[in-house]
Amino acid sequence: MKNKYSIFSLIKNAFSYHENWQRAWRDPEPKKEYDAIIIGGGGHGLATAFYLAKKHNMKNIAVVEKGWIGGGNTGRNTTIIRSNYLWDASAGLYDHALKIWEGLSQELNYNVMFSQRGVMNLAHNLQDIRDLKRRTHANRLNGIDAVWLNTEEVKKFCPIINTSPNIRYPVLGGTLQRRAGTARHDAVAWGYARGADAMGVDIIQNCEVKGIKRNGDSVEGIETTKGFIKTKKIGVVAAGHSSVIAKMVDVKLPLESKPLQALVSEPVKPIIDTVVMSNAVHAYVSQSDKGELVIGAGTDAYISYTQRGSHDVVEGTLKAILELYPIFSRMKMLRQWGGIVDICPDASPIISKTHIKGLYFNCGWGTGGFKATPGSGDLFAHTIANDEPHKLNADFNINRFVSGDLVDEHGAAAVAH
Amino acid sequence: MSEKLRITNNKFIDQTSRISFKFDGKKLYGFKGDTLASALLANNIHLVGRSFKYHRPRGIMTCGSEEPNAIVQVGNDPSMTEPNTRATEIELYEGLEASSQNCWPSVNFDIGAVNNFFSPILPAAFYYKTFMWPGNFWKVYEYFIRKSAGLGKSPTKPDGDIYDHKYLHCDVLVIGGGISGIMAAKTAAKNNLDTVLIEDKNTLGGTTLFQQNECFKINNSYSNEWLMKEIQSLSSLKNLKIKTRTSLAAYHSYNYLLARENLTDHLDIDQKKGKIRQRLWKIRAKKVIIATGAMERPLIFNNNDRPGIILSSSIKKYIDFYGVKCGQKISLFTNNDSAYETAISLSKSGVNVNSVVDIRDKTNSLIVKQAEKLGIKIHWKSTVVNTNGYKKINSIEIIKLSDDGTSVIGKKINEKCDCLGISGGWTPRVHLFTQSGGKLKFRDKDNIFIPDKSDLDQLSIGSCNGDFELDDVINNSVNSTNKFLNVNNNDYENLKIISSKEINKKNIWLLPSDKPLGKTKPFLDFQNDSTAKDIKLALREGFKSIEHVKRYTTTGMATDQGKLSNMHALGIIAETAGVKMGELGTTTFRPPYTPLTFGAIVGRNVGEFFDIKRRTPIHEWHVENKAKFENVGQWKRAWYYPKGNENMHEAVQRESKAARDSVGILDASTLGKIDIQGTDASEFLNRVYTNAWSKLEIGKCRYGLMLNEDGMVYDDGVTTRLGENHYIMTTTTGGAANVLSKLEDYLQTEWPELDVYLTSVTDHYATVSVCGPNSKKIVSKVIPNLDLSDDKFKHMSFKNALINNIKCRVMRISFTGELSYEINVQSSYGKSVWEKCFEAGKEFGITPYGTETMHLLRAEKGFIITGQDTDGTMTPVDLQMDWIISKKKYDFIGKRSLYRSDTIREDRKQLVGLLTDDPKEVLEEGAQIVADINKKPVEMLGHVTSSYFSPNLNKSIALAVVKNGKKLKGKKMLVPMKNKNINVTITDTIFLDKENRRLNA
């Protein structure tokens, strides 16, 4: 790999005032034709390209991104990574991702700062307890590290939580996955981009897809703002804009794109060193390495592509934060932003072929896609390369909405992503 | 305080009232009207903090919300301390205690400063390139990184202050109380528009308020004197509401704005108590006028971050407004005229101005001439290439600029100084405009972004709109305001305005140096320590878009959100990449404009007001009788009634037994109740429930299951036919609201042709459920004239009755399998009826029971609870309730979904009963069920949904969903726990009284 990153390369470059660092990735003009094109330069798209090149030896491929890579939900999420999902299919998918996360910095030679500081999910009513215990038992049998904590153990693991029995919805316990944690979102996109580029993948930014050319039931290429590009395989990883791409080939998806907001506080010295999520009292919080409290808010109920949500959602979230962490009342919100999340009726993703030959969709990650980035890329690459799903994403096909065989993380033990 | 730094002829600071405060533990003095910053400067304290990354000494740099350096911790009470507060915005009060952040042991001697020594190997984003070895070691590196990062400290105890909200609807909202804002507000209010003017400072007037200079006059009086009169005239306007100390935090679409009003932060400690600290105004304005002014830019050159380097306009405010000299020997460095205003103010106040270093060729504007007249030395076409002094600047190095401005020529002049004022021109505060979705355009002549297009009914005026000179500000503001408000206010016509005009403009984003860039430290983002070098590094590594550069170098990500750094970052990117700034675009400014306390955002919705508590009409009785309560949705429901020191299990066992052996009483008031009337009521029920309703006789009750269109069980309950076209439906407690709006949805959108009316009566009725073999005796005592004989009053039927002349409805229905009656009476009599039943039941040892016992009793009978035994993936068939699906009916909500390839599978997960081989062993709800624990991966067949120890059967019972369960009756299964595997057998779901004898006991 072109100049390997390490403390030594840093020192070496210090002598030349860091003026000899090479580009992390090239900035090529699109070729006439590729063996495969990935639409969408977010984490999932870049990871897909990376694994297509690395594991399936497809080097003549491109990632086309209408803006700048990592600028969508990759750069807007709260970076929570966990795999303690209820259903076997989900557990398989997300734990596959978690296993890759554990070695990703080394695999990419790019520090993605994967920090396994644990993720805790709190229970606030009797049904929460049933649901979370159900999940914990399932996780254990699926070989996923997850344990049930009683209220005292919750308090011990994260002392700043208000576990008083007198609050409106007292903390009745929770589950903990120690291998779970957070990572540096930008680094994931940049690391995959650098890695893919090094293997010859063209990353084409500021290139918007305007149409998809079909010949009968198979794809022939894409029309873009940088002209027509020929290809036989198109992997769509456009997150919130999946339906927009689908419309180009008259495919309808079971998706709704909704605003999801998040916010950070001003940076302070370490005060919470794990990730705590609560579904009933809707609040998740962690603290970034920079010291900012990173807080995920909920989605709005309406469709919007504006990357803005309503203030009530932010207020509702902070209200919950102060219920569980009254010490944060004097902390200040530094920045607030929104993303567009594409949500499936069963709150599970689609990683699937379509009825059009050579057209593949990876979408529907809703509010929880970041954690799956490496796994999603790996499995989608497999699906594209072999024109067949991997067994780990077989259940996440598009057809489940016809058969009714949903992976209902939503209905069952709905737990916040 | 060192008096020599205070001037006495000052009208804004009350120098008679001395205030004592503490900074880093040292007791100091200031005056009423000071900010912490002005008071510190008056005490000759510049060094107030350390930078984020290199821990370089940093001093006060501005006088406002854009301050990047003077960020302090206020207070040290663990519940009241506040991190990251800008000293330039803190109004001084008696007892204020503040301290420096991000330094240890002290701001003067900071261990972290070693980072500065390592800075050569810590370029932008170095952390992405290292800390990767050994593989699992990031944890360790991260620990130290986290410790050294972060600025102030979070409080560690709950906030002692309270906050609240207020909604405000107005015709015109004017943001910013400077000269243009004041004129606009006056214009609006005078034209009978309901107007609100907000200003984040404690006084109106902006910078004009202290602009007493020959070069700026209106109608022959100084601009500040003229403005004073304007401000006074506002008080007479009844349509005008003025809010000072109120800063606009967020500007959302549809002219929805949030403003934070500071109510007590400026008060002396002892006066703060018991008052609201901050109020968040939620404003809906028909029209919005933005008059937020402009920010002065710094200049980017080597070591431009030393304490004592201050924005030139801030130096002017400190001397003219606060009466504080930022130094005794001040040098100024500028690329525009405004620094000369500072020079003039300083020399008028007797501060010795070394010189003005101006990168421009000689210019002759009014203000420059005046400066020259005062004998101020000017280095034309020169730049500062370096500054010296570690904890405070002590000299600057000046060199001539080449003609093209890209390099320096000639020999260095060294000039001693104790303060350097820098002015890089002005940046309009367009943040709010862009927050609201407005698009900007770039103006090349002075390198600024100004408002262009917006979808909202809004207007930007004054310097935030790119008007910097007095005459432009006044004339353009007046015209556009009149047009915008569609009024004709001639107050400001033909004013005689004198204003110095800037003739000569020149801008260099990164000033040339006599050293190679690599050897210099030209800071852009002072708080985050990012330099021009970092920007260039990012570009070199292929990070082209401004957002990439920003994230890679963290420029503009600090607590000042890049107010000072963004423009230079853009400029340097454009220069280096060779693109026009206009095309480069700008980064998105996100709310809030200045950091906003969580407390203010949440307001009073904390503690007891965090969420609503719904109470039943009988709530008091439960409290008096020591009930423990369970949260069900927003309801407080009696959970169980412990006697003496019974634990829950003991109480529930006792209650359950009593209900079966004699009689129990339950408050069922929380169940949703919907009054259904209309000629199509029966047809409507046919469509929303799975079973048939048309043939239900008047006076009879029936249980119904409601599905979603996806075929999954959604809600259930008993519905009673009160009349030909009149039903009352009950829903689950949690489902009530959703069911009603779902039904309304179908009525209004899918079946408008149906003549049906739905009215919620949930709160109108209290429901007292008397249950058990003796229930009949009790009801007959309470309602003597009601014939309860089985033939007259059958199971699943209802009767109207009177209790002491009060109407009530008695339903004979059972959720426990016992003979039981539900008395529905209007809520105001609920408690009384309950007490009457209780009284009547005493002789039978009537036992009040809560939700837990109810759940146990119904489980003995195999009755489901939607949401517990179902989870949004269960069809009625899965529940083995095929009997409730009408085969005759053509359609009902969700029917079609029951016939999809997956939903018709025989081996879906189905509801079954479970018995543990050891009858004493109670299963854990949520536990998984497997057939073979040794086969890997373990196949999970289902899970336990409900589990109890039944005192009536004297054994453990459970309900579960199991794959293909219907066919597995009698089969052995395992419930694997962490430490053991529990042997269970799949059974029927009904554990007690399959023949329903007890219903007619």
Added chain:
Amino acid sequence: MLNYNLPINVTKDYSEINFSTVDPVLKINLRGKNREFITKIGKILSIIPPTDPNISSGNENLNILWLSPDEWLLYSNDKIDPVNLHAYLNNDVLEEKLYNEISLAKLGSITNVSDHWVMINLKGKNIFELLTAGCPFNFNKFKNTKGAVTQTLLNHIDVIIHNKDINDLNIFVRRSFSEHLFLWMNDTAARI
């Protein structure tokens, strides 16, 4: 004899704000779509239900509040004398008459909601200061419109607000929410 219990039964005084619960009063929900329904109601009550939104009609005894194009809330003005209370609430002539002539006549639906809603009366110069602390509704016009009606949220709780007279309002809140709302109202009023 059964006792009558109100969830809140107090009068509170704050600076220019006065709360009092005005129950028991008769409250009946009226539903109907066609003109026949309107005229029939008019005949029975000698008050025509308003067909324009956000207003009310009434006489010295009764008010009819517009709730939606096919829904109105009828409530009696004065507190019923507790002595005749039972008489009133039971044989409640009015409800029965309405039920017979509307519901049974298939013209619409009549539902007694007397205890579904709790009515709180607010008086004083500062009552709108109180409302704007927790209500997104724009009261600028409403304030000065006698008889105006709105349904909105107050401290996140559904309410119906009836402007009886200048600085004299009736707020209707569902009984199970009433204690919580009242707690909030007192908390807020105390700070005005």
Added chain:
Amino acid sequence: MFLINCPYCGERDQSEFSAGGEAHIVRPKQPTELSDDQWAEFLFMRKNIKGVQFERWNHIHGCRKWFNMVRDTSNDKIHTVYKMGEKPPIK
């Protein structure tokens, strides 16, 4: 926060309303006649338009009436509202 003009009550704050998704998806009159695919189309498949979309809203905390709205999802601009059963305005 949108300012929504309820066709019955007039302009109200967004917090009084609840969103109901894509409008004019008519529930099939004869579901049993539909294939699994056709039923899935009704049940789950959505246009999810970026641009002008017709959608349903409910004035849940006001008159409780459902109505239709024409809104541009790319900028949240509300073009118009109309009552259930009324003809949608042509784009």
